Amino acid sequence: MSFQTWSHRWKAIASLPATSILLTGCLLSPVEAQLPLLLDLNQQTQSLLNSNSEDKIVSGCIWLNGRCIFQIAAQKSLLPGRKQEIQQNLNNISR
Known part of the structure; x- marks a missing residue:
């Protein structure tokens, strides 16, 4: 070459x-x-991972006639109140 x-x-x-x-x-x-x-x-x-456990988002079922018809999500500390309010409204409507 x-x-x-x-x-x-x-x-x-x-x-x-x-x-x-x-x-x-x-x-x-x-x-x-x-x-x-x-x-x-x-x-x-x-x-x-280090956030407060009360601030975590969790989900829960909304029940109607013994069945989970849908789930809602909220902060752990607020979920029981939201569930109770929605549950009560559905019970009033279904009567």
Whole structure:
């Protein structure tokens, strides 16, 4: 092979890392801006796990004629009152 052929090959091989770094930077930057950082995600998860048990959202059945007709969700401390009010309204309507 001639010197020019080897020269072209070495230039191509030498430019591969620079090209791959450039393409990686161009392709990943827009995507990275849309994804939360793992540190932020970890902090959010910890705050959810450490939240007060009374603030957690729980669900409960609304019963009519011995059947669960639908479920409602509310904070743990507010659910019994909501269930009782809805249950009473349904009982009044079904009479």
